[in-house]
Amino acid sequence: ADTASASSSAVSTDPNTDSMSVNLAREQGVVVHPTLGMSEPWRYRNKAQVPIGVTEGGLVGGFYARGSHRIVDMDTCLIQDERNDEVVARVKEIGRMLGISAYNEETGRGLLRHVVVKTAFRTGEMMLVLVTNGRDIPHADAWIGSIREHVPHVASICQNVNTKRTNVIFGDETRVLWGRDVIYDYIGNVQFAISARSFYQVNPVQTEVLYSKTVEYAGLTGKETVIDAYCGIGTISLFLAQHADQVYGVEIVKEAIEDARSNALLNNMRNVKFEVGASEDVIPAWKEQGITADVIVVDPPRKGCDPRLLDTILEMKPERVVYVSCNPSTLARDLRILEDGGYRTVEVQPVDMFPHTVHVESVALLVRDGIHR
Structure with a gap:
């Protein structure tokens, strides 16, 4: 139409x-x-890439304010799949509870840089990628356990390590924290395996x-x-x-x-x-x-x-x-x-x-x- x-x-x-x-x-x-x-024409995006920052209230994640790198916290985006919004919100909530630090562009310190979520529309499988400024994740087991408990469709939880002072989201190293290294989806009759860094139409x-x-x-x-x-x-x-x-x-x-x-x-x-x-x-x-x-x-x-x-x-x-x-x-x-x-x-x-x-x-x-x- x-x-x-x-x-x-x-x-x-x-x-x-x-x-x-x-x-x-x-x-x-x-x-x-x-x-x-x-x-x-709503809720069509199968991938969310959310930058993470910090305010006095703890972790925030959403969009950059126009013309700046100040992060405006966001709970809902009307072109994102609702499940993506749900996972991002849950990760921020768990991060605040566990005292996870956010990456600071100016100092190069802090841990969590981005939260990336991919949702397979046909199969319903979800992948969560935590982009971190270093390999060590405090309370990793508690974080993974809580995500699995509250987001049952997650089939893959990965970590991507990016320690460079750059605006590029992903670093060179990706490892699986829990589950598979891919999720599966279909376009028409063709099945695709989607990894953390695979390009896949949104x-x-x-x-x-x-x-x-x-x-x-x-x-x-x-x-x-x-x-x-x-x-x-x-x-x-x-x-x-x-x-x-x-x-x-x-x-x-x-x-x-x-x-x-x-x-x-x-x-x-x-x-x-x-x-x-x-x-x-x-x-x-x-x-x-x-x-x-x-x-x-x-x-x-x-x-x-x-x-x-x-x-x-x-x-x-x-x-x-x-x-x-x-x-x-x-x-x-x-x-x-x-x-x-x-x-x-x-x-x-x-x-x-x-x-x-x-x-x-x-x-x-x-x-x-x-x-x-």
Whole structure:
């Protein structure tokens, strides 16, 4: 249903530029569909990352005040799953009771930096990650016992150690305090193992909408070879693999590829191969090995595709390119390059992945000149 919130107009960090991009696309004959929004655009986030601070009343956790690093305590966020709010509130309560100190950015002292909660919407499993400034947690057994007692759906309690003076949330070391090192969830028919540091889309309802549109635009009949650039933990790759002959995924983050391979095994999908590296380096190497793609799917970060990847796509000449974008400005820029290289943009489908924010994702279908859709 086209019931998107007010955030669903195609805007990002530069609304004027993005609006111009959409209007120009329409003038050039590209179909830009109405944004696919949520019928219930509330409580959709499956992950909470809450910074922890301290006041005279003890631990607080919530949002930073505008233009500062002063933490405003928060008990409820209307776009967070209620269970996330419940766990964060419980952790703060237990921390106050046990006298746990909060990290102080100015002094570099104090223990608890962030509370991260992940909730699997389909299975109901929950993971709690305590991000700490050091390995030692006072009263760890009491803390874990109380969390397990009051939050029965928690399947994993982890600790991430971050002792650096940085705004980055996670450090390099993660260990399990209780339970499993992953929780499990589904998007469509595909199961995913989610670890403490796995990237996983925060809006599972709209993710299924986005990925279903991606598969539709790929036009798969079961005979195609597909390359998924920027594959992450394999979410889009595994969706595509249900409908393609062979899928190749590439991602520069080693840990993400390890997760992708595990997720392929978890779903018994043997027609997927993942490789670590930059797409612009790996895909030409695949071409030299005789691997050619009928369809290339790209899902780059906000800065868009690396220019060398765009050159690689133009050299490989797949029949279709499906471009999943989180930034309309860089999408418009990259579509221009692909069109100048012999492709035609057929249509674009915006999807409101983050209701009540200015961010909208979109899926664009391009076909090579001379190829009928």
